Amino acid sequence: MKEYDKILREYQPDLIGISTNYGDLQVVNELATHAKAVLKKTHVCCGGPYATHAPLDFERVSSVDSLILGEGENAFCFCARRITSREKCFYPGFAPRTGSGFAIPDSNDIISDxxxxxxxxxxxxxxxxxxxxxxxxxxxxxxxxxxxxxxxxxxxxxxxxxxxxxxxxxxxxxxxxxxxxxxxxxxxxxxxxxxxxxxxxxxxxxxxxxxxxxxxxxxxxxxxxxxxxxxxxxxxxxxxxxxxxxxxxxxxxxxxxxxxxxxxxxxxxxxxxxxxxxxxxxxxxxxxxxxxxxxxxxxxxxxxxxxxxxxxxxxxxxxxxxxxxxxxxxxxxxxxxxxxxxxxxxxxxxxxxxxxxxxxxxxxxxxxxxxxxxxxxxxxxxxxxxxxxxxxxxxxxxxxxxxxxxxxxxxx
Ligand code: B12
Ligand code: SF4
The missing domain is CATH 3.80.30.20 (tm_1862 like domain)
Structure with a gap:
């Protein structure tokens, strides 16, 4: 946490991505809550197997702003663009927070090539x-x-x-x-x-x-x-x-x-x-x-x-x-x-x-x-x-x- 806190304060990221496996909810909670305490406006996005398969579990962590379900390469770029441009459009796999829950997309991004x-x-x-x-x-x-x-x-x-x-x-x-x-x-x-x-x-x-x-x-x-x-x-x-x-x-x-x-x-x-x-x-x-x-x-x-x-x-x-x-x-x-x-x-x-x-x-x-x-x-x-x-x-x-x-x- 000490290292993490140092990075947050020095680098001041606008966007934080957290990769999650099953069982990581407690850690995600600590990381996301601390990020918001240090940087009120930062956007916290979680991806990885756990977020993909049990997105509803993340509703309990109010400091998480969005989830990416499935493959993250393109969807995370979209998330970054969405934050800077404030556009409201959607992208496969991208689940933004909507009040107490997330808008779960119908499909995930699949990179074919x-x-x-x-x-x-x-x-x-x-x-x-x-x-x-x-x-x-x-x-x-x-x-x-x-x-x-x-x-x-x-x-x-x-x-x-x-x-x-x-x-x-x-x-x-x-x-x-x-x-x-x-x-x-x-x-x-x-x-x-x-x-x-x-x-x-x-x-x-x-x-x-x-x-x-x-x-x-x-x-x-x-x-x-x-x-x-x-x-x-x-x-x-x-x-x-x-x-x-x-x-x-x-x-x-x-x-x-x-x-x-x-x-x-x-x-x-x-x-x-x-x-x-x-x-x-x-x-x-x-x-x-x-x-x-x-x-x-x-x-x-x-x-x-x-x-x-x-x-x-x-x-x-x-x-x-x-x-x-x-x-x-x-x-x-x-x-x-x-x-x-x-x-x-x-x-x-x-x-x-x-x-x-x-x-x-x-x-x-x-x-x-x-x-x-x-x-x-x-x-x-x-x-x-x-x-x-x-x-x-x-x-x-x-x-x-x-x-x-x-x-x-x-x-x-
Ligand atoms: C290698 C591996 C390990 C190694 C890692 C060693 C190393 N040096 O890399 C070790 C042995 C340590 C390990 C441990 C565990 N593993 Co493991 N592991 C894997 C394995 C076989 C490959 C991981 C990998 O490299 N994938 C390739 C990359 C490209 O895929 P990815 O990480 O999923 O990332 C993509 C997306 O998920 C997404 N994404 C991922 N993170 C993020 C973050 C953000 C912000 C965004 C936007 C997107 C995003 O974008 C990526 C690119 O498209 C996977 C099986 C699999 N098919 O992936 C299991 C797998 C990930 N492991 C799994 C599990 C359960 C575990 C453990 C929890 C087991 C345990 N309790 O002991 C631990 C957790 C360790 C931890 N704290 O994270 C499960 C996860 C299931 C789940 N729903 O959580 C998997 C999927 C196996 C399975 N089929 O069930 N693991
Ligand atoms: S579905 Fe495929 S990757 Fe998963 S356990 Fe079975 S053989 Fe292995």
Missing amino acids: LDAQPFPDWDLIDFDCYARFPQMSGYISSRRYMTLFTSRACPYNCINCHSIFGKKVRMRSPDNVVKEIETLKYKHNVEEFQIVDDIFNFNKNRVLEICRLIEKKNLDIRLSFPNGLRGDLLDEDTILALKRAGAYSITVAFETASERLQKLIQKNIDIERVCDAVRISARNGLLTRAFFMLGFPTETLEELMSTIRLSLKLPLHAVSYFVVIPFKGTVLYDMALADVGEKIAILKHQDYLTQDAYYTLSTGLDVRRIQRIAYLKFYLNPFRLYRLFKLMPNKWMYIRQLSANLQNILNI
């Missing part, structure tokens, strides 16, 4: 500082790293997921992606790129072409996928091409081993194919991670256990077992609400690591305990720890990662 967008202004980023904040993978091979987002949207309809970018996948061209990599590498000495798309491998040919260009240009970089790969679309060709382009780690999301739940949550992943991808990836020396989710509505104890058994039988190097958290604005939330009713409000669900679990409220089963046992079973295996150690790009990170895992297990 992603190549036409300029790259982020990387000169504004302090890369060393950035590396000190949590990374999605939990490890990096170099302190000069950056995330990349090379496509927007995912065509699948998992009931736990937010669709910020709609359902029609839009992809940046291989040339455009590689140009951004080159800019970051040669201008800012970035050595590792973490690709965090929703579905980077939606189009196999695009992936192969990106890899070919990286190889041809001898970029000598490291690639990591803390998410972004759909496991049942990941074949041997793709895995080998990624490896040749510098990939050292991939993550695939199973969520559940139960075919029934795969249908219920509409993930509909081909579990056997994902298992094959894990085996191929591990065999080729990639640090192979997987995501699992525990505690979906109607999930039985046997289904929970079958998910854990699957994770233990695969040659994985690392896992995350997430306890299901129904976020507002998702079908999963509506299901959970129908199941436990207004009691859902007592759950403090802003954090994946929260103690609260909808599943426990619904069934009485202590899913946190099951999660803890799963972690212990997975990581208290010297052979697995050794395999992970061998592939960890930075051995210090290994110790940090292990102690963070241990801390997480103790906190569960």
